[in-house]
Each structure stands twice: as structure tokens, then as C-alpha cells.
Amino acid sequence: MRPRGGRTSPLRLVLPVVGVAGIVLGGFALVNVYQERAHMRDDLDRRARVLGRALLPQAQHLLGDPAGGDPRQLADHLRESGRTLGLVLCDGDRRLVAESDAVAGLVPCESPEVTAVIDGAAEENVWIMEDVGRPLRALVIAVPVGTGRAGGLVVVHDASYIDRRVTSQLSWSAAVLALLALLLAAATVSGLRATFARPLDRLADWMRRMRLGEGSEAEEPPPALPSEALALESERLAASLKAARAGAQALARQATETDSLWTRDRLRGHVLKMLQGAQLVVLSNREPYMHQRELGRVRVIRPASGLVTALDPVLRACEGLWVAHGGGDADRETADPAGRLVVPPGEGRYTLRRVWLSREEEEGYYYGLSNEGIWPLCHATHERPKFRQREWEHYVAANERFARAALEEIGSGRAVVLVQDFHLALVPRLLKRERPDLPVSLFWHIPWPNPEAFRICPWKTEILQGMLGADLVGFHVQHHCNNFLDTVDRMLEARIDWERFGVWQGGRLTHVRPFPISVQGWEERGVPAGEELAARLEQLRAEYKLGDALVAVGVDRIDYTKGIPDRIRAVARFLEANPAWIGRFVFVELGAPSRLHIKRYRDLVTEVEALADEVNWRFQTDSWKPILFLRDHHPPETVYAWLRLADLCIVSSLHDGMNLVAKEFVAARDDEEGVLILSEFTGAARELTDAILVNPYATEEFAEAIRRAIEIPPEERHSRMRRLRQQVSDRNVYRWARDLISQTVRLPRSEGGELRTPVRDGDPAHMAA
Incomplete structure (x- = not known):
């Protein structure tokens, strides 16, 4: 199994670039922040030094003549002035002379920083106090007094604003860094997408279309690929694909030309x-x-x-x-x-x-897992599949029983x-x-x-x-x-x-x-022809009081994938939009009951009957009603008679592997009359391109398709049916069986890990349809 998610995400390429850029830019931001912090501390120290020197004469006078000065006047001089909290004055004997209230008890005169200045070991000291609830920065300068020992004047500032400003600057730097990283990532991703992702996506889309056969013969690989070698190999691949497709078409033409009708x-x-x-x-x-x-x-x-x-x-x-x-x-x-x-x-x-199979086994294997699990799982009709463990066990047991029966018969x-x-x-x-x-x-x-x-x-x-x-x-x-x-x-x-x-x-x-x-041709099935067929058609018209009304027919198992309610709604909308056809148009639904053990199917029968009654009640007259819902297991000869009577055949499956009713209608019309309205969601739509294709979900479009089918000119109607009949006749059920059986027998199979060479002969029958 190929690993999924193999495509490299652009983030894997962007993250290393963004990471390196983030480390470099983040380093510059941190250096800048620390430099700013040092600058603010220096500025605060200069302010303290200027203030201290301005107060120096008052401090000297107070220390020289303690009785002639007022310590409170000096202490209160700088009381909480801006970031300056206050001052402390100590004499030469380390005694407190004056102290501001805001710094009371914070700076002892016996502290090492003050003592060093008083003793003459330093002219000034700066330190930070962080154990007082907020960071404080203190500067002490010497206060000389005559010939005696100098005192010390301490100026204290609140330094918490420095931390706040640093934190704010860090946050701002981080935001700027994140924005730059985002812009860098966006630019890198955009560049990578323009240079690599978009060209490679175009290349992958081209390769997918060429692999699925959706590309044209002239389509070249996309331009502007990121690598010259890749562009060269893409051109070579395009040439190889064209050659292979041309060879396959030649073989197909040869097979068609040499293949006569399969009977x-x-x-x-x-x-x-x-x-x-x-x-x-x-x-x-x-x-x-x-x-x-x-x-x-x-x-x-x-x-x-x-x-x-x-x-x-x-x-x-x-x-x-x-x-x-x-x-x-x-x-x-x-x-x-x-x-x-x-x-x-x-x-x-x-x-x-x-x-x-027992009733319980049938309920689990067939009505349960097969039809309530796998069937809705494989059909895109918005029906939720149901999976139950007990039903899976019945499914396994039933498959084992079928295999055992086949092996018993084969011996x-x-x-x-x-x-x-x-x-x-x-x-x-x-x-x-x-x-x-x-x-x-x-x-x-x-x-x-x-x-x-x-x-x-x-x-x-x-x-x-x-x-x-x-x-x-x-x-x-x-x-x-x-x-x-x-x-x-x-x-x-x-x-x-x-x-x-x-x-x-x-x-x-x-x-x-x-x-x-x-399908096989109807002529092989013993259905009536000639006068017998004409009499049967007259009998149907009389029995169901059709008169000379134009007849549209649907033939289905009553299944939610067949779009029967959508078909009836389209008929009602057609009559509403085209009242001239009221009394002159009848839609006949041959519905075969199916899987009635399942509630969803019983509800569908009730829904179709109620919808038909509603439309009939709305439009019917004393002698005419627009919808005939004939619920029964109709034998092939009855189905054939209705297909021959019909002017239109409507196939409106919401999702279908093939739908053989469309081909049965075409096979029945050897008179080259009739128009086929076919859902585009059927496998048959890929072959029967001369049908009028319709989206059954689009009621307005569906009703318009009915009008177009009725009013189509006779020449176009005949030519469309002629081409449809040629398609169904050439690719009938016998040719399908030929292809399936031939390839089952002839395709190479592995024996002991070695590939066996397929049988070859001159018969073109071994080629795939």
C-alpha cells in the first residue's frame, strides 16, 4: 500500500527558516533590552548624584552644627518626589541624623555600603534593595565636615519602573517578532506554492486526466515546472501515453471491424x-x-x-x-x-x-448486511448504511454455504x-x-x-x-x-x-x-409480433382506458435508488407547466415489489402510491388520470408490450451501475420509434449518448426533458433510436459474456509468484470490450 500523506507540507520547509530568523531577531531584541536596562539604571544614578550634591551644603551644616539645624527639614526636602523616595543622613560615627519617612528603617547607617563611604574606602556606593517589596536603588555619597570624619548622605529611588519598562519592551519585541515570523512564513509559503506546489498540482491533475482517459490527444504537460528534468520526463510521459492510447484505439477499431454480431x-x-x-x-x-x-x-x-x-x-x-x-x-x-x-x-x-437458508440467515445475510449495509454504501443516494455484527456473521456463513455448494457440484x-x-x-x-x-x-x-x-x-x-x-x-x-x-x-x-x-x-x-x-434481443424470447403484438397493444389501451393518449413508461424494482418519486414529481411539474397535455399524456409505472421485509422498502411503496394518488387527484378528469402505478411481478411479455406501446421510456435512477431497462427499451424498438429519457447517474448514460440525459434531482430540468422528448421532430427521433439500437445490438449480452468469460480464462494469473503468459490466438474475442 502506498504511503499516504507523502506530499511535503509547506510548513516543513517554512519552520526551519522561521526558526533561524526567530533566533537571530530574538537575540538582537534581548541585547537591545539589556542595553536599555543598563542605560536607565545609569540615568537614575546620575539623577541621584545630582540631587545628593545639591543637598550637600545642608547636610554639611547639619553635621557640623547639630544644634543649629532642623533634621526634619532636610529629611522632608525630597519626600516622595517623583521616583525619588527620600534620603538618609548618617554622621561619622554611623549614627542616624536625618531620615525621610518613606525610607525609614530601610537603610541602616551600619550597612556595609554606607560604612565603606564613611570610612573613606569609596567616594560613593550604588546598590539595589530587592527585599523590601519592590526594587529600590540607593546611592550614598560622602559628606566632609571640617577636619572630622565624614558622614554619608543616601539618596533612595524607586527602580520598579525599570522592570516594568523592560517587561513592556520584551512583550513588544515578542509581538513584533511574531508578526515578522508570520509575514516571513506567509511570504515563504506563497513563494513555495507559486514555484513548486501549483505547478506540481497542475502536473498531478494532468497525469490523473491522462490516466483516466479524460485528457485530449493534443494536451501537453503544464508549463513552468520547477525542474527542467521534470519537464523533460513529463513530455516523454505525454508521448508514451499518446502512443499507448493510439495503439488501444487501433486495436479497438480492429476488433470492431472484424467482429460481427454476437449471437x-x-x-x-x-x-x-x-x-x-x-x-x-x-x-x-x-x-x-x-x-x-x-x-x-x-x-x-x-x-x-x-x-x-x-x-x-x-x-x-x-x-x-x-x-x-x-x-x-x-x-x-x-x-x-x-x-x-x-x-x-x-x-x-x-x-x-x-x-x-433459514429465515434468520436470510434476514441477516440478504435483508440485513447486503441490502441495508452494502447496497446503500455503494449507491450515492444519501441512505445511511446499517452495519450489525450478527448480520455480518450470517453474511460470512451464507458465503461459505454458496462456495461449498459450488465446490460440491464441481467436484x-x-x-x-x-x-x-x-x-x-x-x-x-x-x-x-x-x-x-x-x-x-x-x-x-x-x-x-x-x-x-x-x-x-x-x-x-x-x-x-x-x-x-x-x-x-x-x-x-x-x-x-x-x-x-x-x-x-x-x-x-x-x-x-x-x-x-x-x-x-x-x-x-x-x-x-x-x-x-x-441485453439479448427480444425476438429470441418468444414475444408477440405482427398482428398478435398489435392486438395486444390495443388490448392494453382499452384495458387501461388510454385512448389515443401519449404514453410514457417506467419499469423498475421498487427501490429508492430508482428515483420513482422524483419521476412522478417531474410528470406533475410537466403537466403543470404544459396544461395542453392534460388528458393527452399518461405515465405508466411497472413497479415490481422488492425486499419488502425491509421497512425502508415498505415505506417507499407507500410513498409512491400516495404520490401517484396525489398527482391523480390534482389533475385527473372523469375519463382520464395521469399516473398508472401497476405494482406486480410483470412477466417479460407484458413488459415488452408496454415498451412497444410507449412513446417515451423514463429511467431516472439516482445512482445505478448500468440499468438494463434503458437497453431493453431500445432493444424492443425495432420500429425505430420512441424516445429514451435517461438519468445521467446511470452506467448506461456513458453508452447511450443519444438518449435525452437528465438530472433526476432537478425537477424543472426533468419536466423540460419530458417536453423536449414529446416534441422532438420525427427525423431526429428516428435517427437517435437507430444509433441507440446499433449500440445495443453490437454490444449485446452475448458479447458481454464473451468478454467476461474469455478474460476470466485467458488473463495471466500468478502461480507460485510467477506471472503466467496469457494464451494468444488469432481470434479477436480475447480483447476487452
Whole structure:
């Protein structure tokens, strides 16, 4: 794992400069302060000396004629005059003659400093008294008296102002120093950013865009890089990237030019050749066919699932094995004791092995961690994920049960295993632990979030390590691949191989690739056509009293990621802004109930029903209402009929890995009619660029998109649908399966730490979609 926070903070460069400058400036400031203190003390001593000499005649007279003078007059002469506190006069015998009240008892005539002057050892003495509550400075001078012994005159000053002034000067110097340091730091940081940080940020942004394929061919590295060598290497890197991109585009053009339409038969032949006798095994939570008891009879249901839509035709073509959870209440009685049965019912094209889970296990593994934890974690729909330890334990146990069922079916034989979706993230590692020789891929059908979002998962490490047990991890779009690699890079001790676009861990390389999933053609599914289809469409119009109204259709599992309430609000706003369409426009929502054990999903059904009723109550007439909410598990032929009847198909997912309803609508329109309104937050939006793209959160924009779709000229409508159909036809589900299976088998895998050379042949089928 690359160390994060590797970028050097400007503070690490600024602090030494500021520190050295602070030491130098601080030293100058201290020297200046101490010099100022000495100067103020000298000034105070000069003042005391002048005062003492001015009083010298009076002191001499008092000492020479004690009876003829008044000691109080002399003592009170300087009573607390400014900083001068007073004086003390001592005679030659060290007796006190006069003393100011303010200094009474502070200067004894027997003190060493006074005695030294009286005895003639010094003409004057200066000392500081600090044990009297405040600093006092005293100066004693000799007072000569005729031929007798001299006395001593002491002048005392308050020196506390010196300390106050020094302290103030120190504070001021510190403030100035701090301001200078701040200005120096700001100037240094600004200089560093201008010289290094901004050019390097521009370089990093350029490299990111080139890596993600967002940069143009002509884009050069940013100018003004701080190093000539760096600029030179950047130019070389740009040239290499351009060459690599040109090569990839050439290979893609070659593959497109040499690839004819992929069909069920072509896929079957290709896969049989690739497998060379090995079994194709698919594992998923959702089963392709569910047996449900209704009114005393067993009914076969095909769950509303893009995964089932995509993989069922693949297994039909390849006669493989599908391991899935048996969730129907009649599933046990329609399978053998081991949980096996042949499907589709009445055709028997492949084997379904059902895995049994108790009600508690299903609640914890499926409704709990999978759908209240991982599902909202991976979808940017502002739904808070819920993580509970007991549900994680059920998730681990369920994954072990799926892996064990697959290993039982495979036995000691050869197989290629395709693990599907977020419910089974741990299965690849569990399979590899028992059978390291098995080629295993994991296809993640939902978005992959950025590392910051995924970081909140308590079991992020276990999930990532489980996924990296696969030889190949697939997502719908490149953006999700990039997010996954960034997540692994930040959260695991693994090495990202950007050249091969994979992850090295434990001597194994797991490749990460985009595989945009798709659909099969409706003509293969036995849906009505011709007069039978026309009769069915007339029947729908009559049954639901549509008349000649323009019809918009939505087909979804009832899930908060699908943006169904936002869709209904946009329809209401469209009718409000365009009243001419009241009575002439109907929106039909085919909603398949899903995960009703979870309160959030039950609340959503209630919300959608209430919202539809509100809009109908607001706009409906005696013979018309704008919203039809048909809540049921609709069979494929019913979905097809509505898609053919619709003038518009609205897909407004708030976040979706791909969304196959958009492609199903396009595949259904062999008449080249109809307009697709598609959320820009779906993976399909990256491929179906001729749809009208919309932000489902922006109600005004959404309503305007409905108006544009209705009023689009026929020529443009036909040309858009023609290009959409070409895209879906060329990149159908069989080609998706070809790419996924081929790369699972052929991509290099590590054996004992060595990279195995991939198989090469002339068939372009080994190339990624």
C-alpha cells in the first residue's frame, strides 16, 4: 500500500527558516533590552548624584552644627518626589541624623555600603534593595565636615519602573517578532506554492486526466515546472501515453471491424472452445426462476433483475450450472433432495442448484448486511448504511454455504466460475482456498464508491480480500474500476499494477476491468409480433382506458435508488407547466415489489402510491388520470408490450451501475420509434449518448426533458433510436459474456509468484470490450 500523506507540507520547509530568523531577531531584541536596562539604571544614578550634591551644603551644616539645624527639614526636602523616595543622613560615627519617612528603617547607617563611604574606602556606593517589596536603588555619597570624619548622605529611588519598562519592551519585541515570523512564513509559503506546489498540482491533475482517459490527444504537460528534468520526463510521459492510447484505439477499431454480431450460437461455440471441457458455473444470490405458491397453485416467476436478464440467456446458450438462493416458498418441492432442477421449465437448458437458508440467515445475510449495509454504501443516494455484527456473521456463513455448494457440484472436475454481485463478495477467496486452480471472476453489478465512502464499512478489509481472491474483478464502467483500485490502494497492504490495471497481493495478480453489461434481443424470447403484438397493444389501451393518449413508461424494482418519486414529481411539474397535455399524456409505472421485509422498502411503496394518488387527484378528469402505478411481478411479455406501446421510456435512477431497462427499451424498438429519457447517474448514460440525459434531482430540468422528448421532430427521433439500437445490438449480452468469460480464462494469473503468459490466438474475442 502506498504511503499516504507523502506530499511535503509547506510548513516543513517554512519552520526551519522561521526558526533561524526567530533566533537571530530574538537575540538582537534581548541585547537591545539589556542595553536599555543598563542605560536607565545609569540615568537614575546620575539623577541621584545630582540631587545628593545639591543637598550637600545642608547636610554639611547639619553635621557640623547639630544644634543649629532642623533634621526634619532636610529629611522632608525630597519626600516622595517623583521616583525619588527620600534620603538618609548618617554622621561619622554611623549614627542616624536625618531620615525621610518613606525610607525609614530601610537603610541602616551600619550597612556595609554606607560604612565603606564613611570610612573613606569609596567616594560613593550604588546598590539595589530587592527585599523590601519592590526594587529600590540607593546611592550614598560622602559628606566632609571640617577636619572630622565624614558622614554619608543616601539618596533612595524607586527602580520598579525599570522592570516594568523592560517587561513592556520584551512583550513588544515578542509581538513584533511574531508578526515578522508570520509575514516571513506567509511570504515563504506563497513563494513555495507559486514555484513548486501549483505547478506540481497542475502536473498531478494532468497525469490523473491522462490516466483516466479524460485528457485530449493534443494536451501537453503544464508549463513552468520547477525542474527542467521534470519537464523533460513529463513530455516523454505525454508521448508514451499518446502512443499507448493510439495503439488501444487501433486495436479497438480492429476488433470492431472484424467482429460481427454476437449471437447465442456464436457464444456457445466460442465458450465451448474456450472451456475445453470445463464446466461454466455462475453463482448469484438471485435465482433465475422462482417457484411461488399462489391460490393453491405453483407459479413460476422470473424475478425483476438486471442480473437475471443478462445471465439467463448466457446459461441457456452454454448449458452450464447456476448456483443461487432458493427463496420461493415452493422451491423445495420443485427441486430434488440436493436442491437441483433443470431450467427453464419445459426447456431444460441448464441446471439450477438452489442453496437453502433459514429465515434468520436470510434476514441477516440478504435483508440485513447486503441490502441495508452494502447496497446503500455503494449507491450515492444519501441512505445511511446499517452495519450489525450478527448480520455480518450470517453474511460470512451464507458465503461459505454458496462456495461449498459450488465446490460440491464441481467436484474434482474443471470449471470456470463467474461469481455475481455484492451478496457473494467473500466467495472468490473461499473458492480459491480449496481450488486454487479454478479460474474465478467476480462481476460487481452495482457502483463502487470512492474510498472515503467505503472506509466506514467495519469489514472493509475482509470484503476487499474476499473480492481479490478472484482472478478478475469486473465492473460496468471504468470509473468504478478506478474507485475500486483507489480503495484497495488506501486500505490494504497490496501493490497496484497500473500497467496491467490490477492488484498484486500474496503473489497473485487480480485484474480489474470494465464490462458494460447488456441485453439479448427480444425476438429470441418468444414475444408477440405482427398482428398478435398489435392486438395486444390495443388490448392494453382499452384495458387501461388510454385512448389515443401519449404514453410514457417506467419499469423498475421498487427501490429508492430508482428515483420513482422524483419521476412522478417531474410528470406533475410537466403537466403543470404544459396544461395542453392534460388528458393527452399518461405515465405508466411497472413497479415490481422488492425486499419488502425491509421497512425502508415498505415505506417507499407507500410513498409512491400516495404520490401517484396525489398527482391523480390534482389533475385527473372523469375519463382520464395521469399516473398508472401497476405494482406486480410483470412477466417479460407484458413488459415488452408496454415498451412497444410507449412513446417515451423514463429511467431516472439516482445512482445505478448500468440499468438494463434503458437497453431493453431500445432493444424492443425495432420500429425505430420512441424516445429514451435517461438519468445521467446511470452506467448506461456513458453508452447511450443519444438518449435525452437528465438530472433526476432537478425537477424543472426533468419536466423540460419530458417536453423536449414529446416534441422532438420525427427525423431526429428516428435517427437517435437507430444509433441507440446499433449500440445495443453490437454490444449485446452475448458479447458481454464473451468478454467476461474469455478474460476470466485467458488473463495471466500468478502461480507460485510467477506471472503466467496469457494464451494468444488469432481470434479477436480475447480483447476487452
